[in-house]
Amino acid sequence: xxxxxxxxxxxxxxxxxxxxxxxxxxxxxxxxxxxxxxxxxxxxxxxxxxxxxxxxxxxxxxxxxxxxxxxxxxxxxxxxxxxxxxxxxxxxxxxxxxxxxxxxxxxxxxxxxxxxxxxxxxxxxxxxxxxxxxxxxxxxxxxxxxxxxxxxxxxxxxxxx
DNA sequence: GCCAACGTTGGC
DNA sequence: GCCAACGTTGGC
Numbered sequence: 001x002x003x004x005x006x007x008x009x010x011x012x013x014x015x016x017x018x019x020x021x022x023x024x025x026x027x028x029x030x031x032x033x034x035x036x037x038x039x040x041x042x043x044x045x046x047x048x049x050x051x052x053x054x055x056x057x058x059x060x061x062x063x064x065x066x067x068x069x070x071x072x073x074x075x076x077x078x079x080x081x082x083x084x085x086x087x088x089x090x091x092x093x094x095x096x097x098x099x100x101x102x103x104x105x106x107x108x109x110x111x112x113x114x115x116x117x118x119x120x121x122x123x124x125x126x127x128x129x130x131x132x133x134x135x136x137x138x139x140x141x142x143x144x145x146x147x148x149x150x151x152x153x154x155x156x157x158x159x160x161x
Numbered sequence: 162g163c164c165a166a167c168g169t170t171g172g173c
Numbered sequence: 174g175c176c177a178a179c180g181t182t183g184g185c
Binding site for chain 1: 183184
């Protein structure tokens with residue numbers, strides 16, 4: 001296990017389709033932990049590999065839900081390491097162009113922290129003046145792993161409570 | 162189901 | 174290096 005680098009925790013938003021893996025699935029997982037696999041976008045990959053570290057906070061966003069919403073909070077418990085699914089020919093995330101020597105894709109481990117009693121919908125996020133610059137509220141913001149500022153983090157938690 | 166936004170691919 | 178075609182995401 002790599003040593004934890006010390007710095008102020010950062011905040012992120014991770015998207016997941018609840019039909020594929022919901023926050024309830026995370027809460028029911030062994031040790032309430034899973035590896036965040038299947039990210040196949042270079043910008044998100046760079047964040048997973050370089051910037052997302054243990055102790056960071058994650059807003060767990062349910063995309064494709066009706067309505068889409070932030071469902072709760074998770075915590076990063078292991079920083080970037082090669083996503084094992086890229087090497088698995090049976091996986092839908094298999095990437096024959098990647099190799100163990102030079103892995104192309106990375107994942108992190110996240111642990112369940114909290115499921116909001118009151119999920120915060122995308123419409124609510126868009127309506128909040130404090131969140132006008134939040135990435136997920138921007139048109140066409142498809143990045144599945146997004147940075148969140150401390151102010152945005154606090155505002156979303158406040159809305160959920 | 163539609164379609165806007167965005168990323169990737171590949172011809173040139 | 175440009176850019177059209179194509180595939181995917183994801184809100185609506």
